[in-house]
Amino acid sequence: MYSxxxxxxxxxIYHLEQEAKGEVSTNAIADRMAxxxxxxxxxxxxxxxxxxxxxxxxxxxxxxxxxxxxxxxVIRKHRLWEVFLVEKLxxxxxxxxxxxxxxxxxxxxxxxxxxxQFLGNPDFDPHGDxxxxxxxxxxxxxxxxxxxxxxxxxxxxxxxxxxxxDFLQYLDKKxxxxxxxxxxxxxxxxxxxxxxxxxxxxxxxxxxxxxNLYVQTN
Amino acid sequence: MYSxxxxxxxxxIYHLEQEAKGEVSTNAIADRMAxxxxxxxxxxxxxxxxxxxxxxxxxxxxxxxxxxxxxxxVIRKHRLWEVFLVEKLxxxxxxxxxxxxxxxxxxxxxxxxxxxQFLGNPDFDPHGDxxxxxxxxxxxxxxxxxxxxxxxxxxxxxxxxxxxxDFLQYLDKKxxxxxxxxxxxxxxxxxxxxxxxxxxxxxxxxxxxxxNLYVQTN
DNA sequence: ACCTATTTTTCGTCTTGGCTAAAAATATTA
DNA sequence: TAATATTTTTAGCCAAGACGAAAAATAGGT
Ligand SMILES: [Mn+2]
Ligand SMILES: [Mn+2]
Ligand SMILES: [Mn+2]
Ligand SMILES: [Mn+2]
Numbered sequence: 001m002y003s004x005x006x007x008x009x010x011x012x013i014y015h016l017e018q019e020a021k022g023e024v025s026t027n028a029i030a031d032r033m034a035x036x037x038x039x040x041x042x043x044x045x046x047x048x049x050x051x052x053x054x055x056x057x058x059x060x061x062x063x064x065x066x067x068x069x070x071x072x073x074v075i076r077k078h079r080l081w082e083v084f085l086v087e088k089l090x091x092x093x094x095x096x097x098x099x100x101x102x103x104x105x106x107x108x109x110x111x112x113x114x115x116x117q118f119l120g121n122p123d124f125d126p127h128g129d130x131x132x133x134x135x136x137x138x139x140x141x142x143x144x145x146x147x148x149x150x151x152x153x154x155x156x157x158x159x160x161x162x163x164x165x166d167f168l169q170y171l172d173k174k175x176x177x178x179x180x181x182x183x184x185x186x187x188x189x190x191x192x193x194x195x196x197x198x199x200x201x202x203x204x205x206x207x208x209x210x211x212n213l214y215v216q217t218n
Numbered sequence: 219m220y221s222x223x224x225x226x227x228x229x230x231i232y233h234l235e236q237e238a239k240g241e242v243s244t245n246a247i248a249d250r251m252a253x254x255x256x257x258x259x260x261x262x263x264x265x266x267x268x269x270x271x272x273x274x275x276x277x278x279x280x281x282x283x284x285x286x287x288x289x290x291x292v293i294r295k296h297r298l299w300e301v302f303l304v305e306k307l308x309x310x311x312x313x314x315x316x317x318x319x320x321x322x323x324x325x326x327x328x329x330x331x332x333x334x335q336f337l338g339n340p341d342f343d344p345h346g347d348x349x350x351x352x353x354x355x356x357x358x359x360x361x362x363x364x365x366x367x368x369x370x371x372x373x374x375x376x377x378x379x380x381x382x383x384d385f386l387q388y389l390d391k392k393x394x395x396x397x398x399x400x401x402x403x404x405x406x407x408x409x410x411x412x413x414x415x416x417x418x419x420x421x422x423x424x425x426x427x428x429x430n431l432y433v434q435t436n
Numbered sequence: 437a438c439c440t441a442t443t444t445t446t447c448g449t450c451t452t453g454g455c456t457a458a459a460a461a462t463a464t465t466a
Numbered sequence: 467t468a469a470t471a472t473t474t475t476t477a478g479c480c481a482a483g484a485c486g487a488a489a490a491a492t493a494g495g496t
Binding site: 243244245255256258259260263275276 | 472473474475476477
């Protein structure tokens with residue numbers, strides 16, 4: 001059984017590995033976890049001793065299969081609890097993350113398998129992120145950022161990259177949620193801004209918005 | 219926001235106050251928490267500094283209203299989660315306590331009020347223990363131990379004093395659960411053992427069993 | 437190749453919540 | 467009341483996980 005701190009480090013490193021593809025640096029981990037590099041060094045040495053990641057001084061960290069499995073398990077729990085909060089307790093998708101940060105550390109195989117079943121074995125969390133199965137495998141789907149679409153292309157919103165409250169509330173205001181169809185009416189190459197159509201509404205969005213919305217194109 | 223350790227101490231002291239009616243001794247707390255008296259002294263001094271209990275050296279501890287409120291809040295969460303596990307996730311009543319010990323420390327007012335609502339605002343947990351309301355008030359009901367009944371008296375099982383797995387599984391084997399009607403056929407004064415009728419079955423129970431089953435007589 | 441800036445590690449320290457051993461206070465019993 | 471037993475507290479120590487300051491390694495620029 002791993003401690004709360006260990007689980008959080010593994011989770012952060014797992015996410016950073018996805019994003020950066022390769023060794024994860026001490027500073028990157030410190031940034032992500034809002035902690036100091038010296039603390040990170042201590043912890044990755046400890047995790048290396050436990051064979052949860054491989055680490056050579058000054059060379060960054062890489063999860064071992066075991067470390068990856070632990071991390072995926074924590075992420076699985078986080079996302080299942082988020083589904084629970086939204087689907088069963090009627091929470092809004094911008095309110096669930098902080099609570100799931102706590103719930104993800106409850107240790108019980110049986111609890112999580114029963115919860116999974118209770119929720120109907122969902123594949124995605126309320127933000128469109130895939131839920132790892134009990135072995136830690138994730139069903140990766142084809143998705144791109146809205147910002148990658150060109151004029152006249154269509155996409156269906158399948159997820160968000162950021163899930164800050166501010167961003168999610170912006171999306172709500174614009175009536176964009178998972179499953180919403182989006183048509184790119186125009187794209188400005190100078191600043192990456194777009195004009196899009198959502199339902200009957202047409203409006204302007206900044207590059208920053210377009211870079212944080214995942215869409216699927218068929 | 220209080221730490222996991224602080225919450226567990228407050229909860230233990232709360233329960234000991236109920237049982238013993240009066241100041242709670244250092245040793246009693248240490249026993250209940252499977253820790254050492256010296257550790258208890260440290261913690262109760264810390265809790266006294268925070269005004270969660272009153273404490274004079276060598277005189278034991280008594281929760282302040284604030285301390286009692288925190289403790290009742292933790293117990294409320296514990297019991298609501300137990301209801302969730304049994305009612306929604308089909309756990310057996312002997313499996314839920316350990317998991318609830320973890321879930322009770324998740325901090326979110328909104329989570330617990332939504333959970334309460336989702337469960338239909340239950341008054342009792344799966345072991346028959348009353349669930350405090352959001353202000354920490356408990357609906358106390360008239361109940362006595364089965365061992366207090368005399369020959370020919372009837373009672374309805376409304377709770378268990380112990381909820382160890384062994385005991386609960388024993389009760390299952392004997393088809394006794396919350397709501398079961400029990401008739402005392404005989405009582406041996408020498409050792410406190412009884413012969414009781416449950417449904418169509420008649421059988422012998424030891425004093426230890428009778429002292430851990432709460433019944434209501436009408 | 438050398439100097440400098442950046443990143444990472446090391447070292448000493450802090451807080452929380454444990455522990456043991458010894459001292460002090462209280463309770464019991466002769 | 468005095469001696470003894472029990473309970474409680476104090477004092478010193480430990481491990482986890484954080485921190486800042488200083489040292490070491492690496493990366494970049496010339
Ligand atoms: Mn989340
Ligand atoms: Mn999510
Ligand atoms: Mn319980
Ligand atoms: Mn219970």
